[in-house]
Amino acid sequence: MLNDRPKVALAGIALLGLLVGLALWTSGRPDAASLGWIAGVLPVLAGLVLEILRGLRSGEVGLDIVAALSMTAAMVFGEELAASVVALMYSGGTLLESYAEGRARREMRDLLSRVPRSAMRLRDGALEEVPLDEIAPGDRLMIRQGEVAPVDGTLAWAGAALDQSALTGESLPVRLARGDDIMSGATNAGEAFEMTVTRRAADSTYAGIVRLVEAAQKSRAPMARMADRYSLVFLAVTVTLAFAAWWSTGDPIRAVAVLVIATPCPLILAVPVALVAGLSRAAHFGVLIKGAPALETMARIRTLILDKTGTLTDGRPGIVAIERQGALSDDEILRHAAALDQASGHPMAQALVAAARARGLSLPVPTEVVETPGEGMAGRVAGRATLVGGVAFVAGRSGPAEAGAEDRGPGAVVVAVAVDGAPAGRIVMADALRPGTAALLRGLRQGGIGRLVLATGDRRAVAEAVTEGLGLDAVRSDLTPEQKLRLVQDEREGGPVMMVGDGVNDAPALAAADIGVAMGAHGAAASAEAADVVLLVDHLDRLLSGLQVARRARAIAVQSMVAGIGLSIAGMIAAALGYLSPVQGALIQEVIDVAVILNALRALRIAPEARDSTGGPAQV
Known part of the structure; x- marks a missing residue:
């Protein structure tokens, strides 16, 4: 809001000048009224000229020049009221544009404002509040009800409920089990829980999101740059039409009316509002x-x-089937394999461990572990000799392999398990769609x-x-x-x-x-x-x-731009033919500007189309 204060001040001055001038004019003092209107116009014009000069220094020629020309021409040719209306419309339009973009960015600002600054770390049986920079992978954190997870980690307790709406758009809390991943930025929607840190704060999901959002807010769209390029064409057309009307009729007021109705142009208002609203809406859906x-x-x-x-x-292999070959149950086969695999860093071993924990199985600490890289492991689980690995590896130490034991189709992996020297079973794993x-x-x-x-x-x-x-x-x-x-x-x-x-x-x-x-x-x-x-x-x-949000937001931007430009050109032609006075042109142009900005804000309400299992529109 601080950045909007100059815009608010200029709009206030323009409004005050217009009202004072109207009061003086109705009281029979036209000369004083003209001075009141000019007093309201000059600060707006001065600020506008400074903006134009800044743009010219950076190589940008914008449509603000049309606004400056229209106000200047109106005052030169005695149309102070029209100049005052233009000043109010221009300053009010820029303020409205700023408000519209601010509303479109609100969800992103909310995301940034949720960044935690500290966390409760559990160490030596006591809780201590520490800055995020001091948290390291392996630390245990306590996340109390209503608090935001400050870093990425895994759930260390049996269960938790997390509100991930700020990250994913999901309106309902998500239930997590022990070992499940926790994204930083998610809010604890249930009882307090402990988590084990897996990434430092600077490398966490939420920190990365914040950096990306900040970069997104500073960007300019290709369509917005296209608007800058075409502004020269529009400026040339506007000035040419204004002077043609003046030259053909000898009436400079017609030129003033043409310039007035071309100020400001929807080309520079609608496009950024619609696209920034699209960014905000896409973030809402994760x-x-x-x-x-x-x-x-x-x-x-x-x-x-x-x-x-x-x-x-x-990207993480899951269990497709467990095939028993002895007296052990499916859970016992998995328990022995996962317990021994705790000593391995192989992705397949870690997938087995995760699957066992997801089933709530308790995993004893293995002993006498010997790993043969790329083949399998041997060791003792709860005092029993256990083998886990490829079919050939386990068969070579516990008995002959059955024919075709490795053939489970492309992409599938068979993990053989033997307990006390006898085959116990096989676990079929695959990375499924x-x-x-x-x-x-x-x-x-x-x-x-x-x-x-x-x-x-x-x-x-x-x-x-x-x-x-x-x-x-x-x-x-x-x-x-x-x-x-x-x-x-x-x-x-x-x-x-x-x-x-x-x-x-x-x-x-x-x-x-x-x-x-x-x-x-x-x-x-x-x-x-x-x-x-x-x-x-x-x-x-x-x-x-x-994709749906992007395409709809772009369509809304183009629609707003084309409609606004079309209406502006129609108004300019009407003014050139003498059907609109400068004051009428200013009022009509402001109606056009407000209409295209409100239309652009429709991008904030874009709702992606739900689809059923066949890919068609869902029935809701």
């Missing part, structure tokens, strides 16, 4: 677009390139995406098996980061390209694409930094919501 240029480009995307692991799939992926891709096609391409470093057999039936236009496998980059460059020949990924290896391709989209909740920091758009949760359906 899609952080780094700036108005990205939003405008996102609305024109026709080709989408998708990474597989962590994008189409969860995210639920609703097929419907999402159909929705993307219906939303205007003409080409869908998979780009992955996985083997072709795995890529084709995972994406079978999805209707992709191309599947590119066995790709290095450099090959992904070249694929993006090749696809750009057919139009704007969007690339979606989550790993460090995706960062070059994300940076090369017209729009790079990173999976922000669990993706690598490098991919989030290289991307233009970050999905705040690992739900790919947010991409469809983001």
